[in-house]
Amino acid sequence: xxxxxxxxxxxxxxxxxxxxxxxxxxxxxxxxxxxxxxxxxxxxxxxxxxxxxxxxxxxxxxxxxxxxxxxxxxxxxxxxxxxxxxxxxxxxxxxxxxxxxxxxxxxxxxxxxxxxxxxxxxxxxxxxxxxxxxxxxxxxxxxxxxxxxxxxxxxxxxxxxxxxxxxxxxxxxxxxxxxxxxxxxxx
Numbered sequence: 296x297x298x299x300x301x302x303x304x305x306x307x308x309x310x311x312x313x314x315x316x317x318x319x320x321x322x323x324x325x326x327x328x329x330x331x332x333x334x335x336x337x338x339x340x341x342x343x344x345x346x347x348x349x350x351x352x353x354x355x356x357x358x359x360x361x362x363x364x365x366x367x368x369x370x371x372x373x374x375x376x377x378x379x380x381x382x383x384x385x386x387x388x389x390x391x392x393x394x395x396x397x398x399x400x401x402x403x404x405x406x407x408x409x410x411x412x413x414x415x416x417x418x419x420x421x422x423x424x425x426x427x428x429x430x431x432x433x434x435x436x437x438x439x440x441x442x443x444x445x446x447x448x449x450x451x452x453x454x455x456x457x458x459x460x461x462x463x464x465x466x467x468x469x470x471x472x473x474x475x476x477x478x479x480x481x482x
Contacts, residue, residue, distance in 0.1 A: 302440065328340065328434045329349060343430065344426075349410055349473075352380065353404055353407075354366075355386075366381055405478065408472070413469065449478050
């Protein structure tokens with residue numbers, strides 16, 4: 296599918312089948328978010344000063360991804376791999392923290408984009424917040440277009456209680472959630 300066609304087909308979808316995603320589909324979506332490009336020096340989304348302040352997590356449910364147990368996984372950019380972060384199906388808790396948006400609990404996987412602002416702050420001071428948010432937008436669009444190209448569906452969610460999401464995911468104090476992106480096959 297061309298980029299033009301993916302853009303034309305891009306829609307926010309909040310209804311998903313119960314069918315699990317393949318590990319290769321999740322892998323491709325995560326690569327589109329932050330995967331290494333350009334001989335391993337750069338990533339799929341632009342970053343101010345190549346500071347790369349974003350961290351990507353996948354919150355999976357039971358049977359949500361073929362061959363993957365339910366839990367929260369951190370995307371390891373250098374190895375293009377998933378590292379277990381916390382076990383259990385936490386999609387319902389994430390849904391509640393996101394102002395009871397039920398489709399978050401119903402999606403097989405929820406991608407959570409988080410930021411470590413100090414990575415960019417060291418280079419850009421007060422403008423860092425702006426640059427980090429711009430980068431999150433780039434990553435969100437990459438995820439959305441990649442999902443469309445794979446025949447998958449997503450919706451971008453910014454309405455959630457930041458601290459509640461951070462706590463339920465067991466994230467360090469300096470890591471801030473920015474985006475929740477439910478991912479599944481469209482119903």
